[in-house]
Amino acid sequence: MAGFSxxxxxxxxxxxxxGAPPEIGWLSPYTPLEVIHAAGFAPLRIxxxxxxxxxxxxxxxxxxxPLAMSALDRALxxxxxxxxxxxxxxxxxxxxxxxxxxxxxxxxxxxxxxxDAPRTTSESAVAYxxxxxxxxxxxLARLSGRAFDETTLRxxxxxxxxxxxLLGRIHEHRRARMGPMSGGDMLRLANAVAVAPHxxxxxxxxxxxxxxxxxxxPAPPTPSxxxxxxxxxxxxxxxxxxxxxxxxxxxxxxxxxxxxxxCRGMVAAEGDPFEALSRRYLTRSPTAFMADLGRRxxxxxxxxxxxxxQGVVYFAPKFSDSHLYEYPHLRQRLLDRGIRSLFLxxxxxxxxxxxVRTRVQAFVEILS
Numbered sequence: 001m002a003g004f005s006x007x008x009x010x011x012x013x014x015x016x017x018x019g020a021p022p023e024i025g026w027l028s029p030y031t032p033l034e035v036i037h038a039a040g041f042a043p044l045r046i047x048x049x050x051x052x053x054x055x056x057x058x059x060x061x062x063x064x065x066p067l068a069m070s071a072l073d074r075a076l077x078x079x080x081x082x083x084x085x086x087x088x089x090x091x092x093x094x095x096x097x098x099x100x101x102x103x104x105x106x107x108x109x110x111x112x113x114x115x116d117a118p119r120t121t122s123e124s125a126v127a128y129x130x131x132x133x134x135x136x137x138x139x140l141a142r143l144s145g146r147a148f149d150e151t152t153l154r155x156x157x158x159x160x161x162x163x164x165x166l167l168g169r170i171h172e173h174r175r176a177r178m179g180p181m182s183g184g185d186m187l188r189l190a191n192a193v194a195v196a197p198h199x200x201x202x203x204x205x206x207x208x209x210x211x212x213x214x215x216x217x218p219a220p221p222t223p224s225x226x227x228x229x230x231x232x233x234x235x236x237x238x239x240x241x242x243x244x245x246x247x248x249x250x251x252x253x254x255x256x257x258x259x260x261x262x263c264r265g266m267v268a269a270e271g272d273p274f275e276a277l278s279r280r281y282l283t284r285s286p287t288a289f290m291a292d293l294g295r296r297x298x299x300x301x302x303x304x305x306x307x308x309x310q311g312v313v314y315f316a317p318k319f320s321d322s323h324l325y326e327y328p329h330l331r332q333r334l335l336d337r338g339i340r341s342l343f344l345x346x347x348x349x350x351x352x353x354x355x356v357r358t359r360v361q362a363f364v365e366i367l368s
Contacts, residue, residue, distance in 0.1 A: 005185035008208045012192035012201060020197060024140075025080060025109075027071060027098075028089035029257045029287065030117045032133050032277045034160050034267065037198060038153040039140035041084060045194035046071045047236050059101045063319040065094035067236075072098055075106040085111030085143060087136065091289045092322075111143050119291040121282050130278035137274070150273055157267045157276070159198065166205040167193070167263035173212050175252065175307055181212075183230065183241035183251025190259065191236055226367035229304045231255035232315030232323075232346075240346065243357055244313065249364040253307040255300060256315075261285035288322040296326065297333045304339050311367045312341040313360070340367060 023044040024036045033043040048070040053062075056073035074080060086109055088099040096114070103112040116132050118125035141148040167190070174181050181189075189208075193201045228249045230241060241251050253260055265284045268276040285303075286296040304312050312334055316323035327343050334341050342363040344356055 003182060003185040003188065004180040005189040005208075008204050009188050009192040011204045012189075012196035014200075017197050017200065022084035023082065024111070025083050025086040027067060027095070028091050028117075028289075029262060029284070030089045030091065030281050030289070031087050031115065032136070032281060034153060034156040034277060035133060035137045036087065036140065037160070038156040039137065039148060040144045040146065041140065042197060043194075044083070045191075046074075046080070046086075047191060047195070049074055050237070056101075059105060060094075060097055064097065065092070065320070066317055068094040068098040072101055072106075075102055075109070078108075080106065081108040083109050085109060085113065085140075087113050087115055090114055090116045111139070113139055117289075118282065119289065121290075121292065121295075126275065126278045126282055129282055130272070130274040133277050134274045153273050154269065157273060158269065159202070161266045163193070163198070163202060163205065164263040164266060166202070166209055169209055170205070170212065171253070171260055171263065173209070182245050183254055184238040184245065187236070187238040187241055187254060187256065187259065190257075190262065191238070225250040226310040226364060227252040227308050228311045228313055228364075228367075229253045229255060229300075229307055229309035230259075230313045230315060231300055232317070235315040235317070235346070239353075240315065240344075240356065243353075244360055244364070247357065247361045247364050248368065249311075249360070252309055253303060255285070255303055260303060261287070288320070288326055293326060293329060297330055300330055301333045301337055301339070304334060305337060309339060311363060312339060313363070314341055314343050316343060316345045318345055 021040055021042045024041040025044050025046045026033065026036070027046045036043040048067050053069050053073045055076040056069045060069055060072060062069070086102060088095050088102070090096050099112060099114045102109065113136060115136055118128055137148045137153070170181070170186070174186065193205065196204070226249055228244055228251055230244070230251055235256055241254070244251050255261060261284055265280050267280040285299050286292060288296065290296060300312070314327055314330065316327065331341050331343070342359065344359065346356065
């Protein structure tokens with residue numbers, strides 16, 4: 001069954017633009033996309049594949065992050081030979097070793113950069129990350145063969161802030177009217193925005209928001225079903241969100257890389273642009289990567305209340321210690337607010353889909 005966002009996704013993923021700039025791949029939500037764009041490159045998000053891992057097992061342990069394994073496997077197959085470069089945020093041993101393996105065994109990628117990101121939001125951390133972002137800008141300038149221009153960076157900051165604003169307004173529309181966009185629709189749209197040319201993405205998002213907002217626009221009534229917030233940081237597969245809807249739940253919000261956190265928190269237009277970028281990315285809605293558990297728990301439980309969720313489904317990547325550590329604390333915090341939660345350990349292949357369906361169905365029945 002076609003989703004509401006499908007025609008917009010097709011526009012985003014249409015034919016390549018003539019004269020499109022070379023692409024720089026990225027994986028982490030802590031990657032400053034504005035710097036890549038301002039240097040004359042197109043940021044391209046590396047998404048996990050549903051294809052079984054075959055080649056990467058020879059280079060990385062099978063207990064590493066499913067996203068790191070999938071990304072390397074796709075690179076070894078030659079899927080990213082056209083990339084000009086890759087930016088890897090040092091978000092743990094999986095990503096650090098992905099950087100090593102990609103640099104060594106995917107030689108067609110000319111530029112592979114490791115961006116070290118602190119796990120706190122202190123002023124010293126903001127200053128440190130600002131210096132690392134400046135280092136990235138200088139490396140990209142050398143790659144492009146032209147001097148890095150701060151005026152161009154400020155223009156890129158303004159443009160990406162506009163993208164965040166549009167995505168945020170779409171989320172707000174869903175929250176206020178519960179119109180035709182499901183959680184799966186929203187994640188498919190966000191995934192497409194992350195790989196589409198930036199200017200095209202702006203135009204498509206403006207058109208979609210106009211369609212949603214016009215008088216008499218699509219806003220069919222939503223049956224009374226328990227609202228569910230999904231969380232899981234780097235989870236990018238919309239099929240499980242569709243499963244929740246099919247089994248009688250209603251995904252009201254997504255605390256995922258392409259969900260609500262990506263469009264909250266703007267980069268300040270004033271002051272040093274590198275410090276502004278550092279502050280925005282470090283203080284955005286926190287992920288399990290950050291060391292501030294209290295802020296993370298407050299943000300998640302606050303989102304559940306804000307979006308009227310009766311339950312939270314927590315997608316944890318397999319073998320992720322940080323998620324295994326934080327979930328018991330989150331579960332208790334949610335229970336204190338009268339919100340139930342379900343913990344699901346998943347991978348990008350959905351290898352345990354039937355088990356997941358059974359547990360989701362039972363959870364929805366409890367909420368109902």
